[in-house]
Amino acid sequence: MPLARVVAFDDVSAERMAELSRTIQDGERPEGLPATEMIVLHDPDAEKSLAIVFFDNEDDYAQGEATLNAMPGDDTPGRRTSVAKYNVAVRVTD
Numbered sequence: 001m002p003l004a005r006v007v008a009f010d011d012v013s014a015e016r017m018a019e020l021s022r023t024i025q026d027g028e029r030p031e032g033l034p035a036t037e038m039i040v041l042h043d044p045d046a047e048k049s050l051a052i053v054f055f056d057n058e059d060d061y062a063q064g065e066a067t068l069n070a071m072p073g074d075d076t077p078g079r080r081t082s083v084a085k086y087n088v089a090v091r092v093t094d
Contacts, residue, residue: 012078
């Protein structure tokens, strides 16, 4: 069953989100991150963000979790407030 790692951040300015968006879209995927998809949501008024990273299975999730936890704080959108693991129960795309 696919899994999602959902991380909440506070103190995420519009400028920081724009910078991070450019970095992610222009860069390569970090080594050791076997994610199938990543979605980052941002509320500029509240300066909050959610990052949702999808993995195909438990092994990929564990590897991705280790890789993401080892990343320097400068590579994150803001101050991390929570991390949760979810089963992907339903997924619909166009």
